[in-house]
Amino acid sequence: MKEHLFEYLLRLGDDSLILGHRVSEWCGHGPILEEDIALTNISLDLIGQATSLLKYAGEVEGKGRDEDQLAFLRLEHDYKNCLLVEQLNGDFGMTIMRQFLFDAYRLPLFEALIHSSDSQLAAIAEKSLKETKYHYRHSAEWVIRLGDGTEESHERIQKAVNSLFKYHVDLFFTNHVDDALLKEGIVPEMKAIHNKWMESVKNVFSEATLEIPSNNWEQSGGRLGRHSEHLGLLLAEMQYMQRAYPNMEW
Amino acid sequence: MQLAMEQKYSQEELEKRFQDKIDNDIKIEPNDWMPDAYRKTLVRQISQHAHSEIVGMLPEGNWITRAPNLRRKAVLLAKVQDEAGHGLYLYSAVETLGADREETIDDLHSGKAKYSSIFNYPTLTWADMGAVGWLVDGAAIMNQVPLCRCSYGPYARAMVRVCKEESFHQRQGYEIIAKLAQGTPEQKEMAQDALNRFWWPSLMMFGPNDDDSPNSALSIKWKIKRFSNDELRQQFIDVTVPQAELIGLTVPDKDLKFNEETGHYEHGPINWDEFWEVVKGNGPCNEDRINTRRSAKENGEWVRAAANAFAEKRKMRVAV
Ligand SMILES: [Fe+2]
Ligand SMILES: [Fe+2]
Ligand SMILES: [Fe+2]
Numbered sequence: 001m002k003e004h005l006f007e008y009l010l011r012l013g014d015d016s017l018i019l020g021h022r023v024s025e026w027c028g029h030g031p032i033l034e035e036d037i038a039l040t041n042i043s044l045d046l047i048g049q050a051t052s053l054l055k056y057a058g059e060v061e062g063k064g065r066d067e068d069q070l071a072f073l074r075l076e077h078d079y080k081n082c083l084l085v086e087q088l089n090g091d092f093g094m095t096i097m098r099q100f101l102f103d104a105y106r107l108p109l110f111e112a113l114i115h116s117s118d119s120q121l122a123a124i125a126e127k128s129l130k131e132t133k134y135h136y137r138h139s140a141e142w143v144i145r146l147g148d149g150t151e152e153s154h155e156r157i158q159k160a161v162n163s164l165f166k167y168h169v170d171l172f173f174t175n176h177v178d179d180a181l182l183k184e185g186i187v188p189e190m191k192a193i194h195n196k197w198m199e200s201v202k203n204v205f206s207e208a209t210l211e212i213p214s215n216n217w218e219q220s221g222g223r224l225g226r227h228s229e230h231l232g233l234l235l236a237e238m239q240y241m242q243r244a245y246p247n248m249e250w
Numbered sequence: 251m252q253l254a255m256e257q258k259y260s261q262e263e264l265e266k267r268f269q270d271k272i273d274n275d276i277k278i279e280p281n282d283w284m285p286d287a288y289r290k291t292l293v294r295q296i297s298q299h300a301h302s303e304i305v306g307m308l309p310e311g312n313w314i315t316r317a318p319n320l321r322r323k324a325v326l327l328a329k330v331q332d333e334a335g336h337g338l339y340l341y342s343a344v345e346t347l348g349a350d351r352e353e354t355i356d357d358l359h360s361g362k363a364k365y366s367s368i369f370n371y372p373t374l375t376w377a378d379m380g381a382v383g384w385l386v387d388g389a390a391i392m393n394q395v396p397l398c399r400c401s402y403g404p405y406a407r408a409m410v411r412v413c414k415e416e417s418f419h420q421r422q423g424y425e426i427i428a429k430l431a432q433g434t435p436e437q438k439e440m441a442q443d444a445l446n447r448f449w450w451p452s453l454m455m456f457g458p459n460d461d462d463s464p465n466s467a468l469s470i471k472w473k474i475k476r477f478s479n480d481e482l483r484q485q486f487i488d489v490t491v492p493q494a495e496l497i498g499l500t501v502p503d504k505d506l507k508f509n510e511e512t513g514h515y516e517h518g519p520i521n522w523d524e525f526w527e528v529v530k531g532n533g534p535c536n537e538d539r540i541n542t543r544r545s546a547k548e549n550g551e552w553v554r555a556a557a558n559a560f561a562e563k564r565k566m567r568v569a570v
Contacts, residue, residue, distance in 0.1 A: 028311035031550025149556025
């Protein structure tokens, strides 16, 4: 059971870590100052979540690894984040769409995880839920604004949908890890999360006048450590200090 | 109200009343009468300050994605985000003087408006995050604490909020560099190298020597400035040198010595040629910094257009 919980915490923690890193790339480059600040807030929340989740993962694993060792010193295939979060920032529309598709999944997931039979996971979920509600509102509002803004913004955000939608199945990936944790009441049924996600996407897209792509192309593998080319480069940057100056304190 | 005042009093009387207020430490507020030169000086100074906050996000932003651990990453993000906030308050303060935020920013992008030259130096190692926080934010505090009592109300109030955060910035920077100075030989070397590169540019942050600073006297009379450039620089040196010594770093100035009689440090000559070159645009990063800000604005154009168009549509829908 410990192994399963560890694996599950890595999924959650790595999602926050990698997306937090991606969003932090915007700092200083936002399309408006207010949005620069908002994106940095989101990034800060995600880094905070990653810290709690990976710290707990290290405790569950019981091999003496702390949150920094897990965040900075694993090999690429040991990261269990979904493919969506590692995708490049692209333009602001791409970043917002990536965020929205993720927030729409994270919101019902944390809503469910606050009832987890694992009290520490429940506590992390509760804190994260407050943040995620704000993230969801922020990204959904921007999806609507861009979708129903100008012709150019509509085109750009629809392009982002077309390019990112294929990664959504990866969010709802489950295997024996989930089955085992579900039996213990630690994690919720993924089917229900998927349904809620679909509902949010449909509602927001309809207000934004956006369309779900008609092809059913699906990309997954993130939860198994099979990533896109982007993750390796992200890690090269993120791990630089820890790799170049091993075993030092900062 | 301003119009009524102008009709009632002669120019001379208006100026006298204005100076009386300043002499009695009564704040000048946006709707009060003020001399054109006072307004112009403030617009220039506050917008320069705002630009410095925003351009100042870039050298530190450069290390966010390479921060060595999660805690440092979060603290650095929060710090750089604060600078964005400072920029916002200050642009708002400029607007109270009748300047337009967008035009002000365009002046930055065209090179017409200046910003603090320190941000035209590159951040080459993680230790620079320490040096920048410790020295650059430290120097900013020296400059800005007296501005909390500046005669112009909105600027003074913005500075009160800003200064609280700047002291957190200074502390986190010092903490980074202190940690390195106590670390491995590589870390110590990294810390010393950062101090070597940032020391002199930090001293230049206070501006030219008093003899070469023609605008200063008027600014002091108007209580926009309270201390001269050299006074502030001296204060900075006196506070900072012992901090370097405390963590075993060497200030890169062979002429530096403590004068027992005056109780102040004496320092070697500052390379003002370098200072003026960087001000003119010939620093190591001037071009990159401006290009980065310009492309952030250009890449955001469609986003702002969309937000405006959307707001218009909603207004229409509500009106119907
Ligand atoms: Fe600042
Ligand atoms: Fe400042
Ligand atoms: Fe600062």
